Amino acid sequence: IKNNQGIEELKNYLYTIENKENDEELIFHYYIDRVFSLKGIGTVVTGSLNEGSIALNEKIICLDTQKELIVKNIQNHDTNLEQIKACNRVALSLNCDYKELKKGYLLSKKGYFKAFKECDTLVKAKNLQNSKMIFCVGSRQIECKINILKKLENDEFFVHFSFDKNVFLSFDEAFILLQNNRVIGGGRVLNPLSEPLKKEQKNKFLMFLKNKDFKAAFSFLKDAHKYGFGLLSSYQRFKLSHQKALKLAKELNQVFVDEKNLNVYHLQSLEEIKNFIKFILEKNPYAMLSAHSLALRITWASENFCELGLKEMSNLLDFQNGIYFKKGIDFEKLQEKNNNQLYEILKKQGIKPEAPYNLYDF
Template identity: 40%
Template sequence: MSNFIIGTCGHIDHGKTALIKALNGFEGDTTKEEKERGITIDLSFSNIAKDDKNIAFIDVPGHEKLVKNMIAGAFSFDCVLIVVSAVEGIKPQTVEHLEILNLLGVKNAVLVVTKKDLINESELDKKLIEAEEFITKYDFDLKFSMGVSIYDEACIENLKEKLFSLNASTKIQENFFRYYVDRVFSAKGAGTIVTGTVLGKPIAVNEQIFISDIQKESKIKNLQVHGVDAPMANISNRTAINLSNVDAKNIKRGFVISKKGYLRGFSSIDISFTALKDKLLHHNRHYSVYIGSRKIDAKVLLFNSEDSLSNGFASINSKEDIFSIYDEKLIIRDGNFTVAGGVVLNPVSDPMKKSQKLHLLEALKDKNIPKAYLILLNAHKKGLGLISSAQRFALSHQEALINAKELQNCFVDEKELIIYPISTKEIIYNNIKSIYTKNSYALLSNTSIKLRLKWASEGFIQLVLNELVEEDFLIKDGNLYKNANIKEDFRSSLEQIMLKRLEEENISPTAPYNIYDNLDIDRKMGDEILKSLCSKKQVIRLQHNLFIHSSCLSGLVNDMKNIIKKDGYINIQNFKEKHPLSRKYLITYLDYLDNFSEIKKQENKRVFKGI
């Protein structure tokens, strides 16, 4: 079934809610306050379906003080139903709604002049022409226009048929599921339920989702699409999600639900903006920023001016994290006045110089992704991860790789999804060469080197290792690399080096991994060497990470027995007086004494048997 969303716009009392009721029987103004005041206060949601087509309606309030609620629904419109009263014509809130929708990039539009029963046919034709001419000031694709009366069943049916004939779906499948919460409540027997519009990708019952704003995972217990249980919800479906293991009190309108690992939140994002006619956006001023169904109080910092601009680039700085994606639209308001519309260019906060950032924003505005990569690489010389491309550029990983491969003088690790400037290879090259120059008996694998150069991918490290082998500086031995100038048996030499190291460390040996790193030995090889030394009884293993030279241990045992002879016992206190070691060592060595037949344990002391 195809789905698209039609949202209303227009001045208060021009008949938006009544028109929706005439189309599908849905009463939008249901709250006590709405009924008392006779106006729509919050968003209402309904639908009509025919054959394989479903149209969801979002009815928005027309009062000037409720524009924030209008914006919360408008971001998901595929088409706008512009409602103009035949009696009053275009009014201020009609204008502001049109301006906001234009800034949000809504293109498809339908014009309906309501209350046609209150004027004659010639006046209706005149009102239609006036409204159409006014709408041409904006960047809408007007599909059709007509006059209606909610009391004329034939014209309502005609409007329905025209709406069903539209091909108005504008949302495309993205790289991951996104969903802005516009309502949240708790239902008896069900628990927490949120409503919103499915964006990006479909979702299904039992899927794991992630509530970004509170960093919490949840499972979808149930889905309802327009009040009917459904196993799956598709893009543009108005959908209620029944969440497990989440308290409704912890979720608010504007929260973003997605899949874990796709969205990161940042307190600063960068945008391009265009102000409305006769309006300016001021530098270093606080505004209300509307993105999706969320309102954020933020400071706006202009890039090109310390005063004000009608268009340009700006940073949105907030005290709360913003979970946005590339090319997402937003609205900037000052109190009750709409000032500008923006497009998210950089949803990921990068440590960059202002001049670099400006070049990046220019490239992103032009959708020149390869150029954006190059600029980012200047700020991320130790690798730019493509894993974030879904959020940063609205690209799949495959699309991100295609763009990355257009770059020159770069290394693209397709497996780990990272781009490196090829000049960075020199850092890896010098680092490896330094290890093997300082320690001729170094024996490392690719993995061991990555532990030292955490920013470098194994693919990039391998490129350097292959070059060093070609230069006859290194020799590959299995998955290990050794100095090409050393001809003797490496294993035998390393055993002696390891044994000597443990002998020097005496009774306070360091953990094996620290020894391996210090001696530039691969960890797996190091484990094998220690295992061999233990089998030869040259080294004794006392704990998982405590190995001691056998002669050092023998000397210590003699000291411990002498303490018992002198004091009649040994415990932590008198043992530490002779050997001021950490408690870890003291307890381990006292426990080792229990292996000797002449020693027995009495509470926290060791003594000789028969004494």
């Protein structure tokens, strides 16, 4: 802004901005911009609550230190409150030493955000080039390296950022870029997680995220990740609750959705589980199998997915007392055989038999 006309244009624009409605499903997300200690009160932080809500005596976590904290008091414009929602300026009194906190630290709820040293974004800027800049998010500033993935229309770019330090970013989070103390551009986070994709694949995935076409994004991940992808981080990754993410996943074709473990598997990968079961039976026709024992061997598969593989092999397997075994084998004799074999191992090697001693499948 260089003159009175620019000031008037800014004022007129600000008048057009509508109040942001608070989404009840958003998680408490609060960047500290000041931290100090007051006599008789203790540690106080101030900042802007842009997402979620917070209540008195609620447990939160400082993501940068991984220390859990308790909210002792809440103030908004010098008024004490029992709770407060976004979007507001908020002062919080916390049960910790003020020296443990710094400007730019992020307060949130435990279990929703992981740290990464890279992210993929949508940036709007003129004449953007691969270079080093300052990435500003909330009240935090951090050095970054820019790698332009694709130039779009209207001065927009898909950009990959690399950081020297961990950052806790989330989908659709706004940021600005500084270089030589000047604003170069700004944008929003599309993929806050490390995603091992080739450039062409990544650009396709980012376009789905740019358009907030999450069903297409889920379908892409299903095909891109042979051994499934998780929904545990669905909030950080898509701003979706687990319930909404599971609902979307169930709409996909050719998938198995493990609701308990929040995993989505392409049904093609089920063949690998079946082939592994066949391999075990060929090596040991007297093998005793369970979903748990398979999941220990097939580390990418959950017990529920292994259970599906076992159930779909009813032409080869019988089931009794929680155990799957080769069809045609007498279960009582099978138990007796394995018990005798275990006894011989213990008799020979004592109470500390040498590994491997899993006789149930090999």
